[in-house]
Amino acid sequence: MSLLLCLGALVLLLNTVPGGSMRHGIIGGNVSVPHSHPFMVYIVDLNKGETCDGFLVSEHYVITAAHCNGFPYSLVAFLGIHDTSKIHIKYSVSVRAIPHPKYNNKTYENDIMLLKLCKPAVFSDTVKPVALPTCKNEKIPKKCTVMGWGSIDFNGRNSSKVLKEVNVTLSKANDCTAPDMICTEGKTGPGKGDSGGPLVCGNVAHGIVSSNYAFNNEIVSRYVRITYHLPWIKSTMNKPPKGRGCADLHSKC
Numbered sequence: 001m002s003l004l005l006c007l008g009a010l011v012l013l014l015n016t017v018p019g020g021s022m023r024h025g026i027i028g029g030n031v032s033v034p035h036s037h038p039f040m041v042y043i044v045d046l047n048k049g050e051t052c053d054g055f056l057v058s059e060h061y062v063i064t065a066a067h068c069n070g071f072p073y074s075l076v077a078f079l080g081i082h083d084t085s086k087i088h089i090k091y092s093v094s095v096r097a098i099p100h101p102k103y104n105n106k107t108y109e110n111d112i113m114l115l116k117l118c119k120p121a122v123f124s125d126t127v128k129p130v131a132l133p134t135c136k137n138e139k140i141p142k143k144c145t146v147m148g149w150g151s152i153d154f155n156g157r158n159s160s161k162v163l164k165e166v167n168v169t170l171s172k173a174n175d176c177t178a179p180d181m182i183c184t185e186g187k188t189g190p191g192k193g194d195s196g197g198p199l200v201c202g203n204v205a206h207g208i209v210s211s212n213y214a215f216n217n218e219i220v221s222r223y224v225r226i227t228y229h230l231p232w233i234k235s236t237m238n239k240p241p242k243g244r245g246c247a248d249l250h251s252k253c
Contacts, residue, residue: 029166029188034082037147039130039205040163042078042087043115043196045070051084053148053197054115055205056129059122061237062095062115064196065208065224066103069113077115080126084149085161094118098236100229110180111210112224113196114236130198130205133227140182142170144201146209146221150193168199173220180228182207189219199223 041054041062047070054064054077062077069075078084078091095115103110121127147165168184176183182199190197190209199207207223214220226233 029164031160032082032147032163032165034163035080035126037130037163037165037200038080038124038126038128040147040197042081042084042149043068044076044078045074046076047071047074051149051193052195053150053193053209055198056121056127057132057205058129058237059120060117062117063198063205063208063226063233064113064115065210066099066111066113067105067108067210068196069097069099075115077117079121080124083162093121100232108210108222109178110224110229112208112226112229112232114233130200131203132205132233133230136227136230138227140170140206140227141201144168144170144184144199144206146184146190146194146197146199148190148194148197148209150191150195168221170201171220176220176222180225181210182223182225184221184223185215185218187218189221191219 039056041056041064043052043054043064045051050070052064052068054062054068056079057063073094073096075095075097077093077095078087079093081087081091095117097113097115099113100110103112145165145167147163149160149163166188168186168189171183171185173183173185184199190212194209197209198205199209206226208226210222210224212219212221
């Protein structure tokens with residue numbers, strides 16, 4: 001079956017099943033102005049029908065969460081979209097997943113993954129990279145924004161087909177002690193479907209949506225601290241990945 005047929009079937013699935021089968025959307029907040037965040041990437045696992053978010057950081061790489069990794073060569077990235085009900089193969093790019101070698105799927109430590117695009121992104125008004133921190137000790141502004149296509153309530157029953165965003169404030173949650181972790185806390189924040197999306201502070205991506213939980217009627221959200229992983233990000237992006245290259249766009253799903 002060609003990728004075109006696989007994507008067609010998947011689009012039908014995501015548009016008929018409420019919320020799809022998604023991982024950790026934006027609860028509260030507002031619908032984003034279309035293409036106001038041109039670095040946002042919609043990631044689809046063709047085998048599972050699950051989705052995550054990611055963000056473009058160069059013409060060759062997307063950053064997302066390691067727990068979004070699926071079967072080998074099953075992930076496809078959609079660039080330059082606002083409404084996921086209108087995704088088209090022309091926006092899709094096959095990718096090669098490079099999860100952090102020390103990712104722990106039980107504790108979510110090192111929950112970061114690079115996606116190598118099989119064809120370079122073509123920058124435009126709707127496709128542009130977001131800036132990353134420049135040094136490990138860079139101070140993070142307290143006021144940040146998180147965006148995504150996930151659920152609009154904490155129980156995950158209702159999701160948004162269009163990109164949403166919400167302003168959040170950094171907090172010091174009791175369990176937010178890991179050196180590679182940032183947390184926010186409040187009535188709004190990321191939820192089911194937003195995993196892998198960016199925490200943007202001062203126009204710089206400082207975090208990656210990793211997990212969240214409810215506490216005292218508020219949402220405590222955990223993000224991977226990008227500054228902590230800058231050495232790995234830079235070294236990985238500067239060398240060719242090991243193993244097989246990208247999957248054939250017309251290989252079997």
